[in-house]
Amino acid sequence: MAKPKPGEMLHLRGNSLAKGEPVAPPLTQSSMFHLPGAPDGQYSYGRVDNPTWQHLEHVLSHLEDAPCLSFPSGMAAVSAALFATLKAGARLLIPSDGYYVTRLLADRFLSNLGVSVTERPTTAYAEGGFEAFDVVFVESPSNPGLDMIDLAAVAKQVRAAGGMTIADNTTLTPLGQRPLDLGIDVVVSSDTKAMGGHSDMLMGHVASRNTHVMERVEEWRRVSGAIPGPHEAWLLHRGLETLDVRYDRMCNSALVLAERLAGHPAIKRIRYPGLPDDPSHELAKAQTARFGFLLSLTLDSEDKAEAFINTCALLRPATSFGGVHSSAERRARWGDDVDPGFVRLSVGCEPVEELWHAIKTSLNAL
Numbered sequence: 001m002a003k004p005k006p007g008e009m010l011h012l013r014g015n016s017l018a019k020g021e022p023v024a025p026p027l028t029q030s031s032m033f034h035l036p037g038a039p040d041g042q043y044s045y046g047r048v049d050n051p052t053w054q055h056l057e058h059v060l061s062h063l064e065d066a067p068c069l070s071f072p073s074g075m076a077a078v079s080a081a082l083f084a085t086l087k088a089g090a091r092l093l094i095p096s097d098g099y100y101v102t103r104l105l106a107d108r109f110l111s112n113l114g115v116s117v118t119e120r121p122t123t124a125y126a127e128g129g130f131e132a133f134d135v136v137f138v139e140s141p142s143n144p145g146l147d148m149i150d151l152a153a154v155a156k157q158v159r160a161a162g163g164m165t166i167a168d169n170t171t172l173t174p175l176g177q178r179p180l181d182l183g184i185d186v187v188v189s190s191d192t193k194a195m196g197g198h199s200d201m202l203m204g205h206v207a208s209r210n211t212h213v214m215e216r217v218e219e220w221r222r223v224s225g226a227i228p229g230p231h232e233a234w235l236l237h238r239g240l241e242t243l244d245v246r247y248d249r250m251c252n253s254a255l256v257l258a259e260r261l262a263g264h265p266a267i268k269r270i271r272y273p274g275l276p277d278d279p280s281h282e283l284a285k286a287q288t289a290r291f292g293f294l295l296s297l298t299l300d301s302e303d304k305a306e307a308f309i310n311t312c313a314l315l316r317p318a319t320s321f322g323g324v325h326s327s328a329e330r331r332a333r334w335g336d337d338v339d340p341g342f343v344r345l346s347v348g349c350e351p352v353e354e355l356w357h358a359i360k361t362s363l364n365a366l
């Protein structure tokens with residue numbers, strides 16, 4: 001498995017600089033580019049290309065070890081990958097327990113355009129085989145249940161049946177899991193989460209080693225106009241420079257907290273792929289480099305879950321995850337098919353003992 005090199009990533013730009021050029025990438029906030037005569041220059045118009053996107057995509061490509069295109073949100077990246085690979089009459093398989101907006105996109109829009117959409121739960125994904133599908137979309141670990149599937153096995157079976165695989169790798173990032181190296185055709189990611197890491201912008205990306213798919217994804221971006229703002233691209237670039245150190249802290253803390261929370265009487269059930277008795281543990285050990293920073297906790301009731309989230313001084317009651325600030329929310333409030341007391345907890349960069357003290361204090365008071 002090719003390992004990303006975060007140290008090399010930090011010097012990608014610096015090692016190609018001429019004397020006097022800025023070490024940090026410039027933010028090019030321009031819709032127009034000087035373009036006299038035939039339009040054969042490097043940059044023509046802000047919907048087509050932008051130097052700040054290019055700086056960002058250089059770094060993203062290094063992390064993914066594959067060509068990458070950036071998008072203004074994770075859903076813009078998911079949409080680009082699906083619109084670039086589907087057509088009327090195509091058959092799409094998506095997880096019934098993954099990020100719910102991907103399901104909405106399929107149900108409310110793709111199916112109206114003649115795509116036949118089938119849903120399966122992550123743990124039973126391979127049941128029934130993949131012969132009936134042109135595109136198989138996977139999310140492992142699933143958000144919010146943290147169930148996993150064998151990506152290499154799915155990729156192999158789908159390819160043998162003539163289909164294409166797309167993996168949403170948002171929850172683990174390329175530092176935690178490398179779907180392309182496991183045979184998956186296309187990776188999508190919400191970089192709003194850990195990749196950006198500071199909860200100050202939305203972004204996403206698509207990565208693939210399939211040239212035809214990337215051409216279609218680029219065309220989709222240019223024609224649909226789903227383009228990132230240069231400032232957001234710049235912010236994501238800056239966030240990526242600390243991804244390694246943030247992600248390391250978050251995953252280490254998540255394991256410590258999971259072990260302690262597993263023994264706390266207020267927790268009815270905990271899911272964390274790093275715990276040896278977690279249903280995802282064996283797969284996580286085999287196919288991920290890290291167990292991630294997300295924990296799923298089930299408390300006795302909705303009221304207790306709300307009280308826990310809202311009284312903990314070091315938890316932001318917020319949707320989304322992957323930021324430097326730990327955050328948590330009850331997923332049933334969005335209609336996810338989970339227990340009313342089910343809480344998704346995103347472990348941030350606070351020192352772990354301080355965080356544990358705050359979490360324990362709030363749980364003990366329930």
Ligand SMILES: Cc1ncc(COP(=O)(O)O)c(C=O)c1O
Nearest residue numbers: 073074075099143170190192202
């Ligand atoms: C797994 C997953 N994929 C995609 C998305 C969509 O990302 P965005 O909110 O950046 O559009 C999310 C957002 O929560 C997510 O959790």
